[in-house]
Amino acid sequence: MSIRYISQKLAQQIDEELMSTAGAFSLDQLMELAGLSCAQALAKSYPVQSHKRVMVACGPGNQGGDGLVAARHLHHFSYQPTIYLPKPGSKDIYKRLLKQCENLDIKVISDVDGFKTGLRESDVILDAIFGFSFEPPLRAPFDQVLKAITATSLPIVSVDIPSGWSVTKGSQPLYTKPDDGGEPEKIETFTPDVLVSLTAPKEGVREFKGRHWLGGRFVPDALAKEFELNIPPYEGVDQVVELPQA
Amino acid sequence: MSIRYISQKLAQQIDEELMSTAGAFSLDQLMELAGLSCAQALAKSYPVQSHKRVMVACGPGNQGGDGLVAARHLHHFSYQPTIYLPKPGSKDIYKRLLKQCENLDIKVISDVDGFKTGLRESDVILDAIFGFSFEPPLRAPFDQVLKAITATSLPIVSVDIPSGWSVTKGSQPLYTKPDDGGEPEKIETFTPDVLVSLTAPKEGVREFKGRHWLGGRFVPDALAKEFELNIPPYEGVDQVVELPQA
Numbered sequence: 001m002s003i004r005y006i007s008q009k010l011a012q013q014i015d016e017e018l019m020s021t022a023g024a025f026s027l028d029q030l031m032e033l034a035g036l037s038c039a040q041a042l043a044k045s046y047p048v049q050s051h052k053r054v055m056v057a058c059g060p061g062n063q064g065g066d067g068l069v070a071a072r073h074l075h076h077f078s079y080q081p082t083i084y085l086p087k088p089g090s091k092d093i094y095k096r097l098l099k100q101c102e103n104l105d106i107k108v109i110s111d112v113d114g115f116k117t118g119l120r121e122s123d124v125i126l127d128a129i130f131g132f133s134f135e136p137p138l139r140a141p142f143d144q145v146l147k148a149i150t151a152t153s154l155p156i157v158s159v160d161i162p163s164g165w166s167v168t169k170g171s172q173p174l175y176t177k178p179d180d181g182g183e184p185e186k187i188e189t190f191t192p193d194v195l196v197s198l199t200a201p202k203e204g205v206r207e208f209k210g211r212h213w214l215g216g217r218f219v220p221d222a223l224a225k226e227f228e229l230n231i232p233p234y235e236g237v238d239q240v241v242e243l244p245q246a
Numbered sequence: 247m248s249i250r251y252i253s254q255k256l257a258q259q260i261d262e263e264l265m266s267t268a269g270a271f272s273l274d275q276l277m278e279l280a281g282l283s284c285a286q287a288l289a290k291s292y293p294v295q296s297h298k299r300v301m302v303a304c305g306p307g308n309q310g311g312d313g314l315v316a317a318r319h320l321h322h323f324s325y326q327p328t329i330y331l332p333k334p335g336s337k338d339i340y341k342r343l344l345k346q347c348e349n350l351d352i353k354v355i356s357d358v359d360g361f362k363t364g365l366r367e368s369d370v371i372l373d374a375i376f377g378f379s380f381e382p383p384l385r386a387p388f389d390q391v392l393k394a395i396t397a398t399s400l401p402i403v404s405v406d407i408p409s410g411w412s413v414t415k416g417s418q419p420l421y422t423k424p425d426d427g428g429e430p431e432k433i434e435t436f437t438p439d440v441l442v443s444l445t446a447p448k449e450g451v452r453e454f455k456g457r458h459w460l461g462g463r464f465v466p467d468a469l470a471k472e473f474e475l476n477i478p479p480y481e482g483v484d485q486v487v488e489l490p491q492a
Contacts, residue, residue, distance in 0.1 A: 024345035028274035040483045076463050077483055099270035103466045217322050220349045237286045237323055237485075 001230040003214070003243060006200045008167040010227060011132045014199055017223060027093060030218065031062065034198050035069020037215025037239045038126065041196040042070070042157045043077050044240065045211055046124045051155070053080050055122040057115070057145065059129040059163070060087040066159055066198070067128025068097035074126075075104045082122065083108045084115045086141050112144045125149060125156045127192060129163035132202055137177035138164065138187055146174075150190040158192035161202050165189060170204040196240065200229045212243040247476040249460070249489060252446045254413040256473060257378045260445055263469060273339060276464065277308065280444050281315020283461025283485045287442040288316070288372055288403045289323050290486065291457055297369040297401070299326050303361070303391060305375040305409070306333040312405055312444070313374025314343035320372075321350045328368065329354045330361045332387050358390045365394060371402045373438060375409035378448055383423035384410065384433055392420075396436040404438035407448050411435060416450040442486065446475045458489040 006014070018025045042054065056071040058064035064085065071081040083106055088094055102108065109118055119125070127149065129142060138146065146164050149156065156162075164187065166172045171191065175184040195201075195208055199216040214231065217239050224231050234241040252260070264271045288300065302317040304310035310331065317327040329352055334340055348354065355364055365371070373395065375388060384392065392410050395402065402408075410433065412418045417437065421430040441447075441454055445462040460477065463485050470477050480487045 022345075022349075024342040024349065026274045026342065028272045029278050032275050032278050043483050072464075073483075076480070078479075093272075096270040096272065099268075100466075103268075103270065103468065105467075218318075220346075221351075222349065233324075234322070237289050237319075239483075 003230050003232060004200060004228055005203045005206045006227070006229070007203055008132050011199070011202060014223065014227065025218070031065045031069055031093070033218050033239065034216055035066045036073050037198065037217070038066055038070035038128070038159050038196050039073035039077060040238065041194065041213035041215060041240045042074065042124065042126055044213070045157060045194045046155060048078050051123040053082070053121060053123045054126055055118055055124070056081050056083050056126045057129050057149070058083060058085045059131070060089045061131060061133060063128050063131030063159060064089055065094055065097055067126060068094065068101055070126060070128065071106055072101050072104060075106055081106055082118050084118065086110055086112070086145070112141045112148070115145060116148050119148060119152050119154065122154060125152070125154050127156055127158040127163050131160050132167045134161065134163070134167060137175050137184060139177055140179055143176040143185065143187055146187055146189070150188050155194070156190060156192040157194040157196065159196050160198050161204055162190065162192050162195070165204050167202050167204045170207055200231070201243070207246060209246055212245065213240040214243055215240045249476050249478060250446060250474055251449045251452045252473070252475070253449055254378050257445070257448060260469065260473065271464070277311045277315055277339070279464050279485065280462055281312045282319050283444065283463070284312055284316035284372065284374070284405050284442050285319035285323060286484065287440065287459035287461060287486045288320065288370065290459070291403060291440045292370045292401060294324050299328070299367060299369045300372055301364055301368040302327050302329050302372045303375050303395070304329060304331045305377070306335045307377060307379060309374050309377030309405060310335055311340055311343055313372060314340065314347055316372060316374065317352055318347050318350060321352055327352055328364050330364065332356050332358070332391070358387045358394070361391060362394050365398050365400065368400060371395060371398070371400050373402055373404040373409050377406050378413045380407065380409070380413060383421050383430060385423055386425055389422040389431065389433055392433055392435070396434050401440070402436060402438040403440040403442065405442050406444050407450055408436065408438050408441070411450050413448050413450045416453055446477070447489070453492060455492055458491065459486040460489055461486045
């Protein structure tokens with residue numbers, strides 16, 4: 001039985017079940033384990049000896065929270081992460097996760113120019129901008145951010161769904177929605193080298209050809225069975241398992 | 247520089263700093279990472295192939311919470327944990343952690359006789375009964391529990407401080423305080439085969455001779471420096487590091 005690629009709706013439903021009274025998980029717990037998975041997948045793909053400087057690009061939602069957790073663990077794994085966080089999420093948890101990173105003296109950048117400069121001093125990008133809730137069009141400053149990532153030759157590790165891709169259809173024509181009401185611009189999406197799917201891969205990455213990790217070793221067996229996720233066995237104490245390449 | 251063995255007071259102070267507004271950690275996060283450390287240390291000490299059935303003995307406090315998290319991760323690591331939890335903690339977090347285990351169909355025992363029977367069907371014990379806040383005398387049902395653990399020949403993995411030991415002085419004469427006001431009974435303490443110290447080892451385990459792991463790969467460098475913890479470097483993505491034997 002091969003692994004199931006799940007819809008945006010099912011991904012939302014699984015998260016809701018895990019955090020329901022019945023599922024009993026807190027967002028703090030799930031985000032900690034998800035972010036740890038991302039850090040482990042990056043470390044297994046790009047060793048610290050050759051890829052010490054990691055640009056962790058964080059969006060304003062849960063995906064960005066995973067990025068903040070990953071940045072902290074990468075620091076403890078001896079990497080030198082830099083966080084790009086243009087729009088900090090408003091929930092208390094994001095503020096705490098950011099503070100935890102600041103307490104480790106991890107550099108935090110909020111402007112696009114700083115991000116572009118930072119990319120020139122990085123060895124690998126962790127893309128935690130948009131998650132499975134993303135809906136186009138693309139708004140500032142993320143149009144500039146996606147362009148900058150596409151323009152670099154750095155290896156890219158994307159979390160859950162490459163930022164800018166359709167959760168359902170994958171890489172699709174993507175347009176901006178300028179704040180000044182001007183003409184939409186077509187943006188070229190990037191294809192990451194490595195993907196870390198959380199809980200289960202999403203429909204949009206079915207054709208993804210790079211190295212593909214699955215993280216989130218917390219899905220209860222009953223839930224995996226109910227939704228026929230067909231999660232492959234993890235090894236040892238790993239928080240990620242590599243999926244066969246498409 | 248060798249690792250520092252910390253006092254009960256300093257252990258409390260470090261926990262408080264981590265969870266203060268400045269430290270910004272939630273109990274959910276720290277307990278998740280601490281429990282994951284315990285599960286990893288057990289897995290690295292007693293492989294699932296030979297020690298599949300784990301009796302996880304949980305106390306009513308934070309130590310018991312670590313045990314509940316460890317039991318869940320052990321399940322995901324393909325172990326078959328059984329939880330002994332005679333006095334569930336009253337905080338909401340313990341209820342949630344217990345529910346998460348119940349959702350995995352992990353067996354939960356609450357009576358001492360069930361615990362004794364369970365030990366006969368176990369390959370290894372994870373002792374998460376008392377942590378660094380423990381103060382004698384020993385009250386029911388934990389007098390019976392400690393006696394039962396001492397009487398078995400199973401390998402024992404203790405979390406932070408072997409249950410019944412003085413956090414400051416180690417293995418000491420230990421007396422019960424019977425609920426009926428009867429004569430105190432002297433209890434023989436056990437010495438575990440493996441110890442998992444969290445954040446930093448406690449003064450009472452300075453003479454411990456078995457395998458000794460350190461867990462809690464979340465201590466900020468500044469805090470470790472402030473308290474001169476001299477934490478040895480962790481390897482790769484491990485959540486535990488083995489300390490040299492005393």
